[in-house]
Amino acid sequence: MSTHRFLTEPHTVAIVGCPFSGGQPRPGVDKGPIHLVNAGLVDQLKSLGWAVEFAGHHLFEDISVQGDPPVGIVKRPRLVSGVTSAVSQIIGGHAAQGRLPLTIGGDHSLALGTILGTFGKYPNACLIWIDAHADINTATTTDSGNLHGMPVSLLLGLPGNESIEDTYFSWLTQPGVGITNGEHNKPTKRPVLTPAQLVYIGLRDVDAGERAILRQNGIKAFSMHEVDKFGIGKVMEMALDHVNPNRDLPIHLSFDVDALDPSVAPSTGTPVRGGLTFREGHYICEAIHETGLLVGLDIMEVNPSLEDEGSVQQTVKVGCSLARAALGETLL
Secondary structure, eight states: OOOOTTSOSSOEEEEEEEOOOTTSSOTTGGGHHHHHHHTTHHHHHHHTTOEEEOOOOOOOTTOOOSOOOOBTTBOOHHHHHHHHHHHHHHHHHHHHTTOEEEEEESOGGGHHHHHHHHHHHOTTOEEEEEOSSOOOOOTTTOSSOOGGGOHHHHHHTOTTOHHHHHHHOTTOSOOSSOEEETTTTEEEOOOSOOGGGEEEEEEOOOOHHHHHHHHHTTOEEEEHHHHHHHOHHHHHHHHHHHHOTTSOSOEEEEEEGGGBOTTTOOOBSSOOSSOBOHHHHHHHHHHHHHHTOEEEEEEEOBOTTSSOHHHHHHHHHHHHHHHHHHTTOOOO
């Protein structure tokens, strides 16, 4: 098995199943993790030489929310906050032990917890976000109010989330020594992520407000236009050159399966035509594995309640094969 610079020996992947759908309205995405595990993911990763830790899915039954009315348009902020805060503790515990956490979801709001968890251990890491959508709406730009379309803005600490940030997501801050405000000598919040640590690949359905946010913050994004123009090999090279120019920083890869074309992964909540091919999606994972820098992996938004049984099996198999590619499976 390849060298993994930041992991302890023996190299261990900790599968964190998160059957959670509270960040969006469609039922069924909470069944994705169960289907992926039932498809043989544990044994598949063992066959690649990994030690695998999987102690069952996290159902978050102890997180009780007594009423969760929207805040403005933002839906279920209390539930999403409680679950993702718990996820951050789970992921952070695995990262602290030198394991590679593989989070299978569940909707993409879970990334609030997964990324805080890995960045708590590796604050200089970079985030490679593979998605049809930017998921960078704020409470003032979102049209739907669904938090699975907002995690990146909260991780970046962008303005526009004040109505929910201080009350429900105050825990979402970079660990370590706080920055003090000289006037009041009061610790101020430090965002988990900076724009320079983030790159997108595969965007093709971006809201007008999100486009403005990307431009205003100088966030690097490779849409499907760039994938078509340059090819996925060149896009990966440019993406890594931007966030990891010396190839020496830890990498968290957050992969929403709707980045793939619906002909490849049809069973997902927000499919958009014109996405990544099967091989383009897998090449991304293979290229990141080759760096030896992967420290966190998310496979999100597999929804087995959508489409027919054949489409469900196809999407589940793709989810498993993406994980295998990121963890070392090669064509030869």
